[in-house]
Amino acid sequence: MEVRALKLTNLGPFDKLMVKLAPTDEMKSNVTVFIGNNGAGKTSILKSLATSLSWFVARLRSEKGSGSPIPEEVILNGRISAFIELSIFDERGDETSPEDENCNSLYVWGLARTVKGKKAAITSNLHEASRLAEFYKNKFTAQNNASFPLIAFYPVERVVLDVPLKIRERHNFLQLDGYDNSLNQGIDFRRFFEWFRDREDSENESGLPQDVLEKLLETLSDNQEIWSRLHTLMASSRDRQLTAVRTAIANLMPGFSNLRVRRKPRLHMSIDKDGQTLNVLQLSQGEKSLMALVGDIARRLAMMNPLLENPLHGDGIVLIDEVDMHLHPTWQRNIIERLTTTFPNCQFILTTHSPLVISDCKDVLVYSLDDGELALVPSQYGQDANAVLLNVMNTHIRNATITEKLNDLLDLIQGNQLEKAKNILATLEAELPSNNLELAKAKMLLRKQEIKHAKNH
Ligand SMILES: Nc1ncnc2c1ncn2[C@@H]1O[C@H](COP(=O)(O)OP(=O)(O)OP(=O)(O)O)[C@@H](O)[C@H]1O
Ligand SMILES: [Mg+2]
Numbered sequence: 001m002e003v004r005a006l007k008l009t010n011l012g013p014f015d016k017l018m019v020k021l022a023p024t025d026e027m028k029s030n031v032t033v034f035i036g037n038n039g040a041g042k043t044s045i046l047k048s049l050a051t052s053l054s055w056f057v058a059r060l061r062s063e064k065g066s067g068s069p070i071p072e073e074v075i076l077n078g079r080i081s082a083f084i085e086l087s088i089f090d091e092r093g094d095e096t097s098p099e100d101e102n103c104n105s106l107y108v109w110g111l112a113r114t115v116k117g118k119k120a121a122i123t124s125n126l127h128e129a130s131r132l133a134e135f136y137k138n139k140f141t142a143q144n145n146a147s148f149p150l151i152a153f154y155p156v157e158r159v160v161l162d163v164p165l166k167i168r169e170r171h172n173f174l175q176l177d178g179y180d181n182s183l184n185q186g187i188d189f190r191r192f193f194e195w196f197r198d199r200e201d202s203e204n205e206s207g208l209p210q211d212v213l214e215k216l217l218e219t220l221s222d223n224q225e226i227w228s229r230l231h232t233l234m235a236s237s238r239d240r241q242l243t244a245v246r247t248a249i250a251n252l253m254p255g256f257s258n259l260r261v262r263r264k265p266r267l268h269m270s271i272d273k274d275g276q277t278l279n280v281l282q283l284s285q286g287e288k289s290l291m292a293l294v295g296d297i298a299r300r301l302a303m304m305n306p307l308l309e310n311p312l313h314g315d316g317i318v319l320i321d322e323v324d325m326h327l328h329p330t331w332q333r334n335i336i337e338r339l340t341t342t343f344p345n346c347q348f349i350l351t352t353h354s355p356l357v358i359s360d361c362k363d364v365l366v367y368s369l370d371d372g373e374l375a376l377v378p379s380q381y382g383q384d385a386n387a388v389l390l391n392v393m394n395t396h397i398r399n400a401t402i403t404e405k406l407n408d409l410l411d412l413i414q415g416n417q418l419e420k421a422k423n424i425l426a427t428l429e430a431e432l433p434s435n436n437l438e439l440a441k442a443k444m445l446l447r448k449q450e451i452k453h454a455k456n457h
Contacts, residue, residue: 002030002148003049004106005087009122010079011070012044019045021349022365025308029363030344031336033323034351035377035393036369042351043156044074045369046319049349050153050183052086052111053317057151057179059071067129068184070113081114090132090149102126107132148175148304150316152297154186156325159289161281162190163269171198174404178303187296194271195299196242197261197339203239203301242301244311248298250343252335253290268409288328293320297343316346324354333357336364355380355388368392402431406438413445418453421446 007016010233021032034042054067075082088107093199101118109128116119139146174193181188217227249271250257256274259280271291283291297318298311324332332358339348352358358366359380366377378387386397396403405428412421425442432439 001088001090001317003053003086003349004089006045006049006052006087007083008045008048009047009081009085010076011082011084012046012074013041014075015076015079015372017041017045017372017374019267019367019374021347023347024365025364027365029365030346031339031348031350031361031364033336033358033364033366034349034369035353035358035366038074040369041372042369043321046153046155046321046349046351047074048084049086049319052084052109053110053151053153054183055111055129056088056132057183059116059126059130060136060148060179061176065128067111070111071383072113075113079115079448080118081112083110083112085110088132090135114167120261138216143234145306147314148178150178150182150297150300150304150314150318152186152300152316153184153319154293154296154321156321158186159285159292159326160187160189161292163166163193163281164190164267166267170196173198173303175304175306178300182300189292189296192292192295192299193261195303196259196269199239199242200261203242203276232271240309241299241306244302245295245298248294248312248342249291250440252294252338253287256287256291256302259291259295265291286328286331289326290331294342297346301343301346312343313345314343316343317349318343318346319349321351322353323350324352324357328355333360336361353393355385355393359383359385359388366392402428406442410445413442413449416448416449416453418449436448 002023003021005018005020007019008014011017034045036042048070051068051070055065056067058065058067070082070084086109089105090107091105096298110122110125112120112122112124114122136146136148140148167243171194179364180191229319246257246259249259255274258273260270262268262270270277271280271283272278273283273287280288280291301314301316302311304316308314323335327335332354335357336350337360339346350357358364358377358383362379362381366380368375368377375394377392380392383391389395389397409421409424409428412418412424425439425446428439428442
């Protein structure tokens with residue numbers, strides 16, 4: 001299931017916006033990225049998608065279910081109604097019957113909101129959201145535990161590691177609970193924790209506890225046969241859904257492994273980082289943010305795809321606002337690649353302010369937003385960060401005052417005003433690090449000019 005197109009009318013900064021999302025005819029990738037200045041409308045696009053998709057989720061839960069309304073404050077100032085039109089493509093595969101007049105795999109629905117007290121200029125039409133929900137319900141009725149598509153929105157306010165302090169009574173986690181809060185809050189760490197603990201308990205009940213197995217392995221290091229049998233036992237007693245979450249975290253966060261719930265000295269979740277065991281609350285903001293995001297996507301996929309051998313291969317739509325948030329440049333660089341290899345069947349719709357996010361991935365559809373207008377950005381694969389900043393993000397690659405002084409310096413050297421040039425050079429040398437490349441180039445040019453000048457006289 002994937003979003004093919006979104007149309008916005010009189011919403012946020014847009015009076016009219018039409019955007020096609022990857023995969024398109026030209027771009028077979030699963031990733032669309034929006035860039036643009038503060039206030040360009042990136043979050044407005046993601047929120048509109050989430051609002052519109054919430055109606056499909058609501059209709060999965062109940063026939064006449066209501067999703068989130070468009071908030072009145074996002075209706076473009078001075079206009080009467082805002083409208084979001086969503087086109088979803090969902091392949092029915094083998095279940096498609098040519099005689100069925102409803103077998104069209106494109107589902108288009110529209111959500112409207114009118115200013116209070118005004119007469120509606122346009123009204124919602126959510127019939128197709130119901131038709132899509134109906135399709136999944138039929139599938140679920142025909143086959144117990146059939147998969148549902150993940151739909152999740154991770155807003156910028158996503159990183160709150162809310163760890164419960166007490167073990168309450170057990171929850172019953174149903175498949176559809178994978179949608180709980182997935183479009184209004186994104187990461188539900190409390191629920192993640194409870195789910196993880198619940199599954200870990202059953203994992204431990206059905207086999208030898210992990211700690212015991214690990215201790216046994218340590219003491220049996222030279223008995224190969226017992227060693228390999230214990231390893232097999234360990235693998236088979238592992239819960240498939242928990243394995244999915246642990247694998248996703250290991251893939252996205254190299255050096256991190258073995259996420260688990262511990263009860264002593266008090267209830268907490270711990271993880272191993274380069275061989276050291278840490279409480280997850282001790283992790284850095286960036287580490288917490290990525291772990292919670294990846295863990296949440298993996299948990300929801302695992303809940304929704306109980307029949308899949310690898311639940312990370314489940315189908316879904318994931319919206320992440322400011323995907324580079326809190327990440328070190330090295331992680332920004334490969335975040336898209338890691339997400340798409342870990343969750344290969346999810347469509348990702350992302351926003352970013354980082355040139356590194358869009359210059360390290362070949363297959364990604366990038367749009368730039370400016371003043372309510374959308375422009376397709378040519379591939380930035382392999383470009384250096386400065387080129388992306390300069391050409392695509394319309395930003396100086398260095399401090400504007402220093403750039404001006406460097407330009408003046410070069411002009412003076414070219415104009416043979418060498419004494420003045422030396423003065424500016426001296427001030428710049430005092431301000432900039434000694435290995436500054438532009439300064440080194442200017443010094444060489446100055447030296448050449450001095451030699452030329454000496455020869456001429
Ligand atoms: N009802 C409205 N009428 C007119 N303009 C609006 C309305 N609501 C929001 N806006 C405009 O839309 C912008 C908000 O856009 P949005 O939050 O989507 O930006 P963004 O690209 O996500 O920015 P940032 O990078 O700072 O997160 C605001 O700057 C505001 O100018
Ligand atoms: Mg934003």
